[in-house]
Amino acid sequence: MKPIIAVIGHTDVNSFGSPTTSTPLAYTSSIEKAGGVPVIIPFTEDHSILPAMADLVQGFLLTGGIDIDPGFYNEPPSSKLWAVDKALDLFQMALLELAMERKKPLLAICRGTQLVNVALGGSLFQDIPSQFEASTLKHMQDKISFDTDHAVEIEPGSRLHALFGPRMEINSRHHQSIKQLGQGLDITARAPDGVVEAAQHQTLPMDLVQWHPELMMQKNNDMLPLFKSFVERCKIK
Numbered sequence: 001m002k003p004i005i006a007v008i009g010h011t012d013v014n015s016f017g018s019p020t021t022s023t024p025l026a027y028t029s030s031i032e033k034a035g036g037v038p039v040i041i042p043f044t045e046d047h048s049i050l051p052a053m054a055d056l057v058q059g060f061l062l063t064g065g066i067d068i069d070p071g072f073y074n075e076p077p078s079s080k081l082w083a084v085d086k087a088l089d090l091f092q093m094a095l096l097e098l099a100m101e102r103k104k105p106l107l108a109i110c111r112g113t114q115l116v117n118v119a120l121g122g123s124l125f126q127d128i129p130s131q132f133e134a135s136t137l138k139h140m141q142d143k144i145s146f147d148t149d150h151a152v153e154i155e156p157g158s159r160l161h162a163l164f165g166p167r168m169e170i171n172s173r174h175h176q177s178i179k180q181l182g183q184g185l186d187i188t189a190r191a192p193d194g195v196v197e198a199a200q201h202q203t204l205p206m207d208l209v210q211w212h213p214e215l216m217m218q219k220n221n222d223m224l225p226l227f228k229s230f231v232e233r234c235k236i237k
């Protein structure tokens with residue numbers, strides 16, 4: 001049976017001005033191509049209904065989006081911080097906790113990676129160009145990139161290494177990145193300038209990537225192994 005995978009919604013406002021749960025189709029179509037059935041979990045401030053939703057699905061996808069409220073890692077906002085939505089952070093962290101309690105697989109992309117890291121006690125560079133002096137690469141490309149922008153060097157022994165080997169080219173559309181690593185995480189890939197680009201949990205089936213594999217999937221199947229291995233892991237044994 002195809003596993004049902006929750007795409008955790010993001011807050012937005014539609015063209016009529018109504019608050020909206022928003023999920024770019026690149027995420028759901030990537031899950032479909034990898035053999036999964038995506039369902040979107042709408043934003044809510046009533047966290048009491050989330051356990052019932054978490055029980056319905058076999059895996060979770062945390063997508064890209066806006067910045068994380070730096071109050072979660074006890075820092076004042078940098079002048080370079082973008083928009084934040086504390087209620088969105090709390091909603092997504094509540095679902096993350098439920099996924100971890102249930103030991104269900106989770107794939108985190110871009111903001112998702114930052115959210116998991118912060119929820120596990122880590123911190124972020126709020127803005128790479130102004131806070132991470134060693135960074136020499138342009139991590140925030142001006143427009144959505146379906147092509148690749150820079151390389152990553154992958155840690156031997158990691159799940160990512162088993163899929164892709166020691167090095168690959170990925171896209172880059174992020175101005176934040178992991179600073180202090182969250183508890184229970186291992187770094188699995190870095191850009192050549194040292195920026196953390198991927199991590200995995202030491203004991204739980206959680207993988208974090210800072211790039212946008214779902215956008216690369218719109219052009220070719222180079223990232224299909226990442227989505228396929230995630231969907232395979234979600235199948236009920």
Ligand SMILES: [Mn+2]
Binds near residue numbers: 139150171191195197
């Ligand atoms: Mn990057």
